Amino acid sequence: MKTFRSQRGVSLIELLVSMVIGLVVVGAIVVNYTSTGATSARQTALGQMGEDAQLAFNLLARDLQMAGYSEPTKIDAAATTFTKIYSGRPMFACATPMVNPKVALSGSKEDGVTCTAAGPSVSTATHALVVNYQGTNANAVLNAANVPTNCLGSEAIAMTTVGPPVYNYRFVSNRYYVDTSGTTGRPELKCAAPGEDGQPLIENVEAxxxxxxxxxxxxPRRPVRYVAPDQLVGGDWGTVVAVRICLLMRSSEKLLAAEDDNKYIDCSGAEVASADGRLRRAFYSTVALRNKTAF
Known part of the structure; x- marks a missing residue:
């Protein structure tokens, strides 16, 4: 006949110890999962910010490379030299916002854009950029009627030279700036044109x-100095041969926790704390101007 040893269950202390160990393991898994998810979200946001900045740079660079472009034409049939159809400033920039981004042209040589007065926050104000050139079938996007268009997709302005000779051409004046007055409430890189309100190009561009x-x-062909728009020596925009652009991008969502490092370097080189929990990063690009206009 078999005998059985007496069996004893798990004591309360052993059960509590097991539960604590289990909770520690589960907690570690949860913390790791949460940390991994937060890191993944930040990496995704940084990648999106980089892609958006690159897209904005591509748009701006394409236009800037056309700045000042004008088809050469002879004054008359017997002339041995050529003159430019458009001889106005190739580009213009403001160290403060533009007074009116859609202001009409003030003549064949002027885009009409003026800058707001410098205020106490001029050192951190977002800048504005104007790019001017003659639009042709070779350097501009064409509409269904094969007419060159501006950054809004509208027909470039029809212009006529004073002459002689009289020459009809299309003039593009694209005005780029950052604005937060859109329906989304997000800061956006916008483009306006003479007589046309600005339209958003890229979201979450803060400056x-x-x-x-x-x-x-x-x-005459290479930059000897880089200056702010309000410090151009002599005010001669025909001497600008390159443009360096900084775009301050932000994440679309709040991703920083209270304990996270919220510092970033802005476009002026200053260390700034993010006050709203969004990631921010400054991106840079330099564009050489292909067309040097003297006037």
Whole structure:
């Protein structure tokens, strides 16, 4: 006949210890999962910010490379030299916001854009950029009627030279700036044109800063200095041969916890704390101007 040893159950202390160990393990898994999810969300946001900045740079660079473009034409059939159809400033920039981004042209040589007065926050104000050139079938997007268009997709302005000779052409004046007055409430890079309200191009662009690469008489083809738009030596926009752009991008959602490092470097080189929990990063690009206009 078999005998059985007496069996004893788990004591309360052993059960409590097991539960504590289980909770520690589960807690570690939850913390790791949460941390991994937060890190993944931040990496995704940074990737999106980089893609948006690159898209904005592509749009701006394409236009800037056309700045000042004008088809050469002879004054008359016997002439041996050529003159430019458009001889106005190739580009213009403001160290403060534009007074009116959609202001009409003030003549064949002027885009009419003026800058707001410098205020106490001028050092951190977002800049504005204007790009002017003659639009042709080769350098502009065409509409269904094969007419060159501006950044809004509208027909470029029909212009006529004073002459002689009289020459009909299309003029593009694209005005880029950052604005938060849209329906989404997000800061957006916008583009306006003479007589046309600005339309958003890229969302979550919080600021745009411009530095002008200026040439001089001894070095007419390369920049000898980079200056802010309000510090252009001599005010001669025909001496600008390069433009350096900084775009301050932000994440669309709040991703930073209270214990996270919320510091970032803005476009002026200052260390700033993010006050709303969004990621921010400054991106830079430099564009060489292909067409040097003297006037």
């Amino acid at each position: 745009m800063r411009i530095s002008l690469g200026q040439a001089d008489a001894a070095n």
